[in-house]
Amino acid sequence: MSDPFEILGLEPRFKLDLGALEARHRELSRALHPDRYAGGGAAERRQALSRAIEVNDALRVLKDPVRRAQALLARSGLSLEEGREPQAAPAFLMDVLELREELSVAGRAKDGAAVRRLGESIAARESQVLEALALGLAPLEGRDTAPTEPGALRGVSEKLGELRFFQRLLSEVRAIEDELL
Amino acid sequence: MLLDIFDPKAPPKPIGIDLGTTNSIVATLRDGRPTALTNCDGASLLPSVVYYSHEGPILVGRTALSYATREPTRTIQSVKRFMGRAADDPETQRLGSYHFAMPTSDADAKSVRFELGTSRPTPVEVSAEILKSLRQSALDQLRGVGGVVITVPAYFDDAQRQATKDAGRLAGLDVLRLLNEPTAAALAYGLEKQKNGLFAVYDLGGGTFDVTILRLEDGVFQVKSTGGDSALGGDDMDRAVAEQMLSAMGVTTDAERAPELTSVVLAAARKAKEALTTQANVEVELPAKGGGSTVFRLSRAELDQLITPLLERTGRSCRRALRDAGLTAAELDGVILVGGATRVPRVRAYVSEVFGKEPLADIDPDLVVAYGAAIQAELLATQSDDVLLLDVLPLSLGIETMGGGVDQILPRNTTIPAGAKATFTTYADHQTGFEIHVVQGERELAKDCRSLARFTLRGIPAMPAGMARLDVTFSVDENNLLNVTAVERTTGLSQTIEVKPSYGLSDEEVERMLEDALDHGEEDFEARRLSDARVEAERILLASRKALAVDSDLLEAGERERIDAAIEALGIAVASAKAAASITAKIDWLADVTHAFAGRRMDRAIQSAISGKQLVDVEKRVEHAAGIEAHLSEKGLG
Numbered sequence: 001m002s003d004p005f006e007i008l009g010l011e012p013r014f015k016l017d018l019g020a021l022e023a024r025h026r027e028l029s030r031a032l033h034p035d036r037y038a039g040g041g042a043a044e045r046r047q048a049l050s051r052a053i054e055v056n057d058a059l060r061v062l063k064d065p066v067r068r069a070q071a072l073l074a075r076s077g078l079s080l081e082e083g084r085e086p087q088a089a090p091a092f093l094m095d096v097l098e099l100r101e102e103l104s105v106a107g108r109a110k111d112g113a114a115v116r117r118l119g120e121s122i123a124a125r126e127s128q129v130l131e132a133l134a135l136g137l138a139p140l141e142g143r144d145t146a147p148t149e150p151g152a153l154r155g156v157s158e159k160l161g162e163l164r165f166f167q168r169l170l171s172e173v174r175a176i177e178d179e180l181l
Numbered sequence: 182m183l184l185d186i187f188d189p190k191a192p193p194k195p196i197g198i199d200l201g202t203t204n205s206i207v208a209t210l211r212d213g214r215p216t217a218l219t220n221c222d223g224a225s226l227l228p229s230v231v232y233y234s235h236e237g238p239i240l241v242g243r244t245a246l247s248y249a250t251r252e253p254t255r256t257i258q259s260v261k262r263f264m265g266r267a268a269d270d271p272e273t274q275r276l277g278s279y280h281f282a283m284p285t286s287d288a289d290a291k292s293v294r295f296e297l298g299t300s301r302p303t304p305v306e307v308s309a310e311i312l313k314s315l316r317q318s319a320l321d322q323l324r325g326v327g328g329v330v331i332t333v334p335a336y337f338d339d340a341q342r343q344a345t346k347d348a349g350r351l352a353g354l355d356v357l358r359l360l361n362e363p364t365a366a367a368l369a370y371g372l373e374k375q376k377n378g379l380f381a382v383y384d385l386g387g388g389t390f391d392v393t394i395l396r397l398e399d400g401v402f403q404v405k406s407t408g409g410d411s412a413l414g415g416d417d418m419d420r421a422v423a424e425q426m427l428s429a430m431g432v433t434t435d436a437e438r439a440p441e442l443t444s445v446v447l448a449a450a451r452k453a454k455e456a457l458t459t460q461a462n463v464e465v466e467l468p469a470k471g472g473g474s475t476v477f478r479l480s481r482a483e484l485d486q487l488i489t490p491l492l493e494r495t496g497r498s499c500r501r502a503l504r505d506a507g508l509t510a511a512e513l514d515g516v517i518l519v520g521g522a523t524r525v526p527r528v529r530a531y532v533s534e535v536f537g538k539e540p541l542a543d544i545d546p547d548l549v550v551a552y553g554a555a556i557q558a559e560l561l562a563t564q565s566d567d568v569l570l571l572d573v574l575p576l577s578l579g580i581e582t583m584g585g586g587v588d589q590i591l592p593r594n595t596t597i598p599a600g601a602k603a604t605f606t607t608y609a610d611h612q613t614g615f616e617i618h619v620v621q622g623e624r625e626l627a628k629d630c631r632s633l634a635r636f637t638l639r640g641i642p643a644m645p646a647g648m649a650r651l652d653v654t655f656s657v658d659e660n661n662l663l664n665v666t667a668v669e670r671t672t673g674l675s676q677t678i679e680v681k682p683s684y685g686l687s688d689e690e691v692e693r694m695l696e697d698a699l700d701h702g703e704e705d706f707e708a709r710r711l712s713d714a715r716v717e718a719e720r721i722l723l724a725s726r727k728a729l730a731v732d733s734d735l736l737e738a739g740e741r742e743r744i745d746a747a748i749e750a751l752g753i754a755v756a757s758a759k760a761a762a763s764i765t766a767k768i769d770w771l772a773d774v775t776h777a778f779a780g781r782r783m784d785r786a787i788q789s790a791i792s793g794k795q796l797v798d799v800e801k802r803v804e805h806a807a808g809i810e811a812h813l814s815e816k817g818l819g
Binding site: 028035043044054056178 | 328357358398399401403497500501504560561562564566569570571595596597598599600656658659717720721723724725768769771772773775776779780783786787789790791
């Protein structure tokens with residue numbers, strides 16, 4: 001995959017200003033959207049289309065913290081594929097199991113307020129993980145090679161695994177909320 | 182009123198068309214302001230009704246509507262509900278006065294057909310009649326019609342969009358773009374108000390409901406989320422009222438619901454609904470079963486109650502759209518009402534309850550979509566840099582998995598154009614073909630989603646199971662239309678893909694319909710192709726000359742000469758070609774020699790976007806380009 005930071009012309013950092021990201025995306029869309037080439041021939045429109053797709057794709061990657069972290073790692077020649085992260089700690093897994101159970105109880109009871117509360121508490125824990133990830137990934141920012149100091153990236157893959165659990169839980173919250181809307 | 186002065190050199194005017202369930206409108210920009218053109222009825226709104234007479238002539242609009250109660254089965258109304266639908270679609274089972282043709286083959290069953298005895302037109306052909314009528318009105322008033330933007334509900338899926346595009350092609354229109362109706366409405370409002378902010382567009386038309394949340398910032402209209410129901414609208418209110426009328430008349434069995442009666446009652450229901458917009462009660466005289474008549478009374482309160490379930494369905498979509506956009510109603514700066522059905526007082530009250538603010542309706546809700554389409558057509562034709570519309574995918578795209586589940590490849594509300602890649606492998610030794618089923622929708626099982634296409638990858642080299650690597654690329658263009666390509670990775674061979682649309686018409690069928698039009702003596706098929714190719718060539722020539730003038734410093738040694746030669750050849754072809762093919766061959770040549778140059782120009786556009794200098798640059802370039810255009814037209818080249 002090509003580097004989304006490079007495509008969008010942004011400093012490679014885990015903590016991104018979403019407003020600035022969106023603004024950059026808008027400017028690039030102005031330059032590349034196929035509507036800009038409506039007067040051109042089919043070939044030119046296809047060319048613009050594939051570039052606009054690339055830009056939109058890069059935006060999607062950078063908006064998703066897991067994929068953003070992967071993109072940062074990939075820049076340094078490191079890769080972490082889904083399912084390859086180390087086993088999460090048993091205490092964490094117990095936590096997740098409990099949250100999921102509470103969520104399904106609240107969903108079955110059609111208790112919208114409880115679902116929302118759970119959603120908020122999961123989101124709060126997700127932001128803690130994001131903070132930890134930002135710290136963990138800091139050694140990678142602004143460079144193209146993997147840090148050689150031992151243990152520089154310790155904890156990153158574990159946090160990424162936790163983040164995935166929270167994302168999955170949050171998407172379950174959304175699915176239940178969809179039913180209750 | 183000022184008369185338009187005939188100018189033989191006037192360039193063809195771009196137009197916008199709102200192809201609605203109940204009414205259709207064609208509009209264009211006059212002195213920078215959108216204006217609806219007068220149609221064959223002498224009005225702005227053309228009833229989307231087509232009457233197929235026994236003698237052959239096809240009537241459209243108000244005259245067609247006058248046949249609705251006399252010959253309901255030959256008078257097609259609300260055809261938009263059937264666009265891109267298969268013969269067995271549930272939509273065909275609802276209260277209506279049509280006779281549907283029984284499909285004669287599997288291919289035939291991919292589209293609804295109306296049974297007229299002598300012919301069996303598809304919804305695409307019926308819609309093309311409406312578009313032809315609008316095209317003719319535009320031609321009469323503007324002399325030349327350029328590119329066209331046709332609007333579609335944001336919630337239309339791929340098949341419905343493709344059907345709309347085909348109808349445009351069949352009507353002889355150069356369809357520049359399919360534009361989502363709520364986005365079009367926002368464009369009409371945004372340009373009027375020059376405001377930045379977050380807006381919701383609540384669009385309740387005759388047959389479709391859409392809600393769109395978008396942000397307007399410095400000329401970029403960015404859709405955040407969209408939702409809706411492509412089978413919910415004012416028609417359903419009419420049906421609810423009609424059901425009440427039918428029971429008041431003592432009509433209880435299906436057998437008693439003859440098309441003639443259904444048509445009369447549906448028309449009466451619509452009138453009653455419209456009357457209740459301004460009055461509190463309405464009385465309608467209806468024929469009673471077994472002769473005589475009966476008086477049916479309906480109050481506004483009763484109507485409100487009848488339509489409440491329908492409104493609640495729209496409310497759910499609104500809440501979901503807000504949630505998908507990550508917003509609360511309080512954060513919105515305004516709510517825009519679109520569609521004739523939003524005239525119903527209860528609808529307006531409901532919208533202000535859902536969003537907690539009074540909706541805007543100062544642009545006529547029947548015309549606002551066509552206005553937006555006209556603005557977008559003009560922007561595209563003039564290649565303006567001022568405004569950009571960034572829309573989203575309305576429904577998730579996925580692939581059916583082995584167990585009948587769905588593997589999501591692009592989630593709903595992804596900004597388009599969008600692309601995704603999926604890798605497949607063979608599951609049997611020496612397997613040389615692979616079938617892929619693409620679906621659209623939010624349900625977990627493929628059978629509950631909308632089937633878009635099945636296609637077969639062929640010619641995979643024989644290998645043990647699991648060895649082949651098929652990279653399948655899905656791309657959704659700016660019109661929300663899907664394209665699929667595939668490459669076998671281990672051999673690097675691009676594979677033949679046979680995309681069979683699950684619903685609707687194949688390219689060949691549309692081509693055949695176009696040729697059939699020739700048999701009917703409407704137009705010379707080849708002559709039309711030739712003129713289409715000329716129009717396209719002129720457009721490309723202008724764009725190429727502009728590009729050369731603005732970015733000539735990007736040319737490499739010898740490139741200019743190659744491009745100039747291709748431009749000259751295309752110019753000669755435009756002037757002298759007798760067949761479309763000789764023009765398209767030169768277009769291809771020019772595309773070939775400008776490919777690398779176009780890429781470098783895009784790189785430059787990206788660089789200036791990133792370095793933030795684009796505003797000054799753009800101004801300079803526009804000025805420069807305007808100078809060139811003036812120069813070209815002086816020389817009679819433009």
